[in-house]
Amino acid sequence: MKKYSVFSLIKNAFNGHKNWDVAWRDPEPKKEYDAVIIGGGGHGLATAYYLAKNYGIKNVAILEKGWIGGGNIGRNTTILRSNYLHDANNLFYDHGMQMWKDLSQELNYNVMYSPRGILNLAHSDAQMNAYSRRGNSMRLNGIDASLIGREEVKKMIPFADFTENARFPIFGGLLQPIGGTARHDAVAWGYARAADDLGVDIIQHCEVNGFDIDDGKVSGVQTSRGNIKTKKVGLCVAGSTSILAEKLNMTLPIEAHVLQACVSEPVKPMLDGVVTFGAGHFYCSQSDKGEMVMGGDLDGYNSYAQRGNLPTIQHVLTEGVALFPNLSRLKVLRTWGGIMDMSMDGSPIIDRTHIDGVYLNCGWCYGGFKATPVSGLTFAHTIATNEPHKLSLPFKLDRFHTGHLLDEKGLGTKTWIS
């Protein structure tokens, strides 16, 4: 792999940028691999990268039904954060936050990591207390967080509704200064290029139709491009997990739901970091192009459609306008949807399965993007060593049997409400 640098940029500028190398190969599938990762999204690409880099397993294939980065890694609102209440979540996601800091250098690909802060607004004394508790939990786990008052919030987002007419007056908020955004597509492409460079075969338009299992051990996968032998298979197919699990005779504590996001027309810089509305479910940041990137609730019914309906968009934008009245003057440029693996306790699953050599990475709800590096790292560890990584130990599947749930919001099993 030729390194990207200012020198390679200048060199290629002289010949009109016509001689750049392809970022990754388009190989034919081999007959056999040491490990096969199903799903060429962020988590699958990151898993393959860390398998090759940290565990020396380089004879790896990524099988992707469509094209890499076409699923949730290309559909999220690019938010990075580790502002959780439970220790397990804080430690796991903050390890990820530390990985984001050096990711562009590590991958030699600019993922446009931008730690401009994430501010969760509170609209009542009770909510301030809850955020104080959450902030303390973060700080006990070594994560910087500060509880700020109304006046400080006003300095950060002066155009929010601070009038007496505000339906939900702003009392303050919880700020995680290291929170922010990254360029979602670049994360997929950066991991793909770096994994390819280490020898990983990225095989697109290759759908897995079944598994070869002998005596409770996996021996290969059946794909639309032929059978491939392997002793280790990792599933990174959030949004389609139940479909593949069914082929393994597994039922999972997961429902598929559609989550929509939208962007406004681009405007001049108005919002620095990420802001979340506390009186409903609305979050917002401004992209480098100037679009306001907005999201909120699930549509609220089981869906595999990668497409939602207008009522949810209207509902989310109503909340947005309650917070930022000036948003009402903007047009929505486009909306889109992605399929979330909504797990029954709101936390992901990284584990072995009842079949030797088949590993599961799923249930990310709508928090998967920020976890891309740490998910890849811990899942690669699980696949390589057949043991859970210490950070992902709390995310084992058997917690739904033992009762060690990680129910961050305490919402229970009505996954569509969260």
Place this chain on the structure above:
Amino acid sequence: MKKALEQKLGLVDMLEIKCPYCGDRSQNEFSYGGDATVKRPELNSEVNDLEWDSFVYYRDNPRGKHLELWHHISGCRQWFKVHRNTATHEIIQTLEMQEDL
């Protein structure tokens, strides 16, 4: 005919759900109640942990036809069943609670 085709192609702005009691109404009037095929273990019978886990947490989660519960919360407030395609959002049929497919 046109409406059915549009719904099949996903060209509609919102779901139109036929409440068995009130007829066609917009999605805005309803709230969702989840998989209607989940069966609570029999009362007063011996229930092992796996059966209980399965009832509380585990779902078939099909891509395609799905029988589910909806609540006409801003209408007649009746619960009923909807047979709907999770891949296309097409609503195939609605049924009263005591009815089966």
